[in-house]
Amino acid sequence: MLIEPKKTARKAKPRTPAAKAPLVEHKAEHKMKNSGAKMVPIAGVRIKNTTVRRREKGAIAYDPKTGVPAFVATIRGALPMQLVEVERRGVGGRLLKDIALNMAIPASRLFDIIGVPKATAEKKASNNGVIAGAGGQAALGMVRLLGIAQSIVENSTADEARGFDAAKWLGQWIDRPQPALGGKKPAELLDTPTGIEVVSRILGAIESGAYL
Secondary structure, three states: OOOOOOOOOOOOOOOOOOOOOOEEOOOOOOEEOOEHHHHHHHHOEEEEEEEOOOOOOOOOOOOOOOOHHHHHHHHHOHHHHHHHHHHHOOOHHHHHHHHHHHOOOOOOHHHHHHHHHHHHHHHHHOOOOOOHHHHHHHHOOOOOOOOHHHHHHHHHHOHHOOOOOOOHHHHHHHOOOHHOOOOOOOHHHOOOOOHHHHHHHHHHHHOOOOOO
């Protein structure tokens, strides 16, 4: 009769606890130097034990403390991918009222131009909620027009250009019929991306002297 050798139980190796990823304290600078935009923290990083939303490093957002002129300058110098991020995310509702104030037009008129219902715009402006989609893109288009108008003034050699209020001039210009638009007002086209592009070209032509 064969006797099987006695099996000895193997001792289980103690499990070593998985190394925990260290919590990175990231002191992000929230404001871009000399601009009206905020630097959004890197996704996944926690700041003061608060998890931030997933956004790309360097994303642009309007800062009411520095105002519209600074934001316009930031958009003028922004990279294409940064602009794409802003278009996808939308703009803060507070921006709309501040644009209207800078252009010296009623806020309700601006809401109508960019195609955002007054009740929605007022609510978003009060709590600085995000206006996304077509309305947000139209608001960003208005910011770009402000940038073009400012560029016209900066590049002008006329004495009248000194101290000229480009934003206020644009507020008046968009409500004037333009021959290049077949007699339509630029404001009638600013609720669509194509309309914004058409108006931008006409405004740019004023700077080059090709159209007056």
